[in-house]
Amino acid sequence: MSSPILTSGCTRIRIGGDRPYEAVVGHGLTREAGETGRVLGAEPLRVAVVHSRALLATARRIARELTDEGRIVVSLEVPEGEAAKDMTVVVGLWRALADAGFTRSDAVVAVGGGATTDLAGFAAAGWLRGVRLVLVPTTLLGMVDAAIGGKTAVNLPQGKNLVGAFHPPAGVLCDLDLLDTLPPADYVSGLAEVIKAGFIADPEILRLVEDDPAGAVHTRELVERAIRVKAEVVTEDFREDGRREHLNYGHTLGHAIERVAGYRVRHGEAVAAGMVFAAELARLDGRLSAADTQRHRTLLAAAGLPTTHGGAWAPLRDAMGIDKKTRGNRLRFVVLDAIGRPALFTAPDEDLLRAAYERLAR
Ligand SMILES: NC(=O)c1ccc[n+]([C@@H]2O[C@H](COP(=O)([O-])OP(=O)(O)OC[C@H]3O[C@@H](n4cnc5c(N)ncnc54)[C@H](O)[C@@H]3O)[C@@H](O)[C@H]2O)c1
Ligand SMILES: O=C(O)C(=O)C[C@@H](O)[C@H](O)[C@H](O)COP(=O)(O)O
Numbered sequence: 247m248s249s250p251i252l253t254s255g256c257t258r259i260r261i262g263g264d265r266p267y268e269a270v271v272g273h274g275l276t277r278e279a280g281e282t283g284r285v286l287g288a289e290p291l292r293v294a295v296v297h298s299r300a301l302l303a304t305a306r307r308i309a310r311e312l313t314d315e316g317r318i319v320v321s322l323e324v325p326e327g328e329a330a331k332d333m334t335v336v337v338g339l340w341r342a343l344a345d346a347g348f349t350r351s352d353a354v355v356a357v358g359g360g361a362t363t364d365l366a367g368f369a370a371a372g373w374l375r376g377v378r379l380v381l382v383p384t385t386l387l388g389m390v391d392a393a394i395g396g397k398t399a400v401n402l403p404q405g406k407n408l409v410g411a412f413h414p415p416a417g418v419l420c421d422l423d424l425l426d427t428l429p430p431a432d433y434v435s436g437l438a439e440v441i442k443a444g445f446i447a448d449p450e451i452l453r454l455v456e457d458d459p460a461g462a463v464h465t466r467e468l469v470e471r472a473i474r475v476k477a478e479v480v481t482e483d484f485r486e487d488g489r490r491e492h493l494n495y496g497h498t499l500g501h502a503i504e505r506v507a508g509y510r511v512r513h514g515e516a517v518a519a520g521m522v523f524a525a526e527l528a529r530l531d532g533r534l535s536a537a538d539t540q541r542h543r544t545l546l547a548a549a550g551l552p553t554t555h556g557g558a559w560a561p562l563r564d565a566m567g568i569d570k571k572t573r574g575n576r577l578r579f580v581v582l583d584a585i586g587r588p589a590l591f592t593a594p595d596e597d598l599l600r601a602a603y604e605r606l607a608r
């Protein structure tokens with residue numbers, strides 16, 4: 247898992263598989279002339295830059311650079327945040343690509359947070375059954391998780407990310423300077439996925455967050471460590487036939503919280519509550535120590551993330567039934583046997599689930 251620091255100051259992390267690519271981490275990457283074009287490659291003539299209003303300036307800069315390279319650039323503005331992850335928005339993008347004559351050798355560049363990259367990635371996966379995709383994540387969460395690994399998706403009222411595709415990008419540019427304008431609450435939300443990577447695979451991340459709960463001092467190291475955790479997992483199990491499920495730690499309840507809230511809650515906040523729930527479940531099942539369960543609460547709270555969740559249990563229990571890890575009627579939860587030792591807990595007793603939720607609701 248070595249990743250050399252290059253003379254330009256960037257770190258390149260390789261994500262393996264059938265179509266290997268790099269996540270480049272550094273400062274000023276989107277201002278460096280030619281960087282997006284280099285990742286795109288020479289072939290794409292037409293490029294769709296997909297972005298929301300909040301990222302207009304960055305998207306324009308990238309579009310200008312690609313135009314200067316002689317490409318035909320179409321800028322496609324999509325709704326802000328989770329509202330973009332809707333099938334009607336995908337169809338709008340496909341119609342725009344059709345109108346602009348996009349062929350199989352053309353490409354999509356997504357500039358935005360995880361919602362934008364999930365949406366644009368799905369549009370790229372479906373257009374002509376798959377065109378080249380470059381991701382420029384602009385949130386902490388996007389850099390450490392959403393832009394890595396090739397999962398793309400949109401939501402349905404019935405559940406989170408229910409429609410999607412595995413479609414790896416050709417490359418990922420993580421320009422740390424873009425985090426300067428990110429609203430603090432969205433930054434904190436991203437810390438939840440960083441902490442998740444710590445719990446399932448890299449305890450050093452937990453020590454770094456304990457030392458600097460705002461994630462302001464060790465930002466770059468946290469980003470690189472979390473990317474490496476994900477890169478290693480998805481390189482081994484791209485299509486989630488096994489180990490990749492561990493990346494879903496905290497997500498079974500987390501996605502249910504998002505759905506019940508009509509997707510008006512930040513993903514990382516829901517996942518944080520979901521991780522506390524999973525830790526309580528593991529503790530009640532005799533797997534995880536009381537100290538490690540408490541460490542979840544202390545660490546997440548220090549980072550500014552929720553460690554409790556109120557509201558009725560029944561709708562959340564219903565929503566969990568459609569989780570992608572469910573097999574038949576059997577729910578499957580990612581739990582920890584110890585920090586850094588994730589496992590699958592299949593069909594927990596209903597009383598145990600409710601007891602874990604009651605501890606979360608306190
Ligand atoms: N594909 C995956 O593997 C994967 C992994 C984790 C999460 N996700 C998905 O990612 C989504 C959450 O992503 P997110 O946390 O990035 O949220 P987001 O994409 O909704 O962005 C959060 C907010 O920040 C704004 N924003 C983004 N970058 C900005 C910047 N640099 N400056 C100012 N404002 C900026 C956005 O406009 C939005 O309002 C969820 O839909 C989640 O399901 C996907
Ligand atoms: O990449 C993965 O695999 C993950 O599980 C990462 C999660 O953080 C992410 O939220 C993912 O989109 C959830 O996957 P889903 O298959 O449950 O929708």
Ligand SMILES: [Zn+2]
Pocket residue numbers: 391439497513517
């Ligand atoms: Zn997630």
